[in-house]
Amino acid sequence: MPAYKVTYFDFAGSRGEEVRLALSIAGLSFEDHRLDRASFAQLKSQFPFGSLPTLEIKGHGVFAQSNAILRLIGRQNGLYPEDLYEAARHDALMDAAEDLRHRISPTMRMPDGPEKVAARQQLAAEYLPLWGACVERALAAASPAGPFVMGTKIGVADLKLYMVHRWIASGAVDHIPGSVLAPYERLNRLAEAVSAHPAVVAWSARAA
Numbered sequence: 001m002p003a004y005k006v007t008y009f010d011f012a013g014s015r016g017e018e019v020r021l022a023l024s025i026a027g028l029s030f031e032d033h034r035l036d037r038a039s040f041a042q043l044k045s046q047f048p049f050g051s052l053p054t055l056e057i058k059g060h061g062v063f064a065q066s067n068a069i070l071r072l073i074g075r076q077n078g079l080y081p082e083d084l085y086e087a088a089r090h091d092a093l094m095d096a097a098e099d100l101r102h103r104i105s106p107t108m109r110m111p112d113g114p115e116k117v118a119a120r121q122q123l124a125a126e127y128l129p130l131w132g133a134c135v136e137r138a139l140a141a142a143s144p145a146g147p148f149v150m151g152t153k154i155g156v157a158d159l160k161l162y163m164v165h166r167w168i169a170s171g172a173v174d175h176i177p178g179s180v181l182a183p184y185e186r187l188n189r190l191a192e193a194v195s196a197h198p199a200v201v202a203w204s205a206r207a208a
């Protein structure tokens with residue numbers, strides 16, 4: 001039995017995939033426990049915050065909240081800055097990825113129709129360009145040369161930014177053009193570098 005168990009939904013995206021990627025990059029084997037919606041609904045109240053992902057670590061219990069989980073894996077495996085000021089910049093970018101999800105997620109629950117289209121169009125016209133410009137500036141401040149937030153060393157913030165960038169760029173969110181983050185060169189370079197990381201390539205090939 002591996003010492004780590006990731007519980008998440010059965011798809012290769014969002015917060016659960018970030019945790020799977022962090023463990024893969026750290027070279028740690030883990031049980032990849034995937035739940036369907038019905039099982040999640042039955043078990044929901046048992047999870048620490050009623051949501052996924054969770055990470056169970058033998059001898060230490062069950063952890064929740066994707067950013068807390070990623071920081072833990074990051075600190076233990078050199079995927080998170082040791083310097084406190086760099087760490088604060090890293091945290092800000094992790095939180096920015098969550099901000100983006102929290103702005104888009106409510107529109108996922110809206111019924112199809114003009115209100116949903118308008119909400120998405122507004123996000124594409126206003127929120128996402130501002131988000132992209134802010135992230136671009138934060139990346140330039142953290143490491144002008146990149147490609148990662150910590151420069152040439154991949155970290156957990158890169159995984160969060162990669163995952164939200166991939167989601168938006170895929171065009172999967174109706175009425176938000178996949179090209180909306182295309183102008184942000186530093187962010188695009190980061191996403192390319194994460195997708196080309198050998199552990200990410202190996203994990204994606206395995207998961208496909």
Ligand SMILES: N[C@@H](CCC(=O)N[C@@H](CS)C(=O)NCC(=O)O)C(=O)O
Pocket residue numbers: 014015016050051052053064065066067
């Ligand atoms: N702040 C939490 C958010 C967790 C969250 O909302 N997870 C979603 C899946 S990505 C979920 O469990 N949704 C089902 C539900 O909340 O009922 C984190 O970062 O882990």
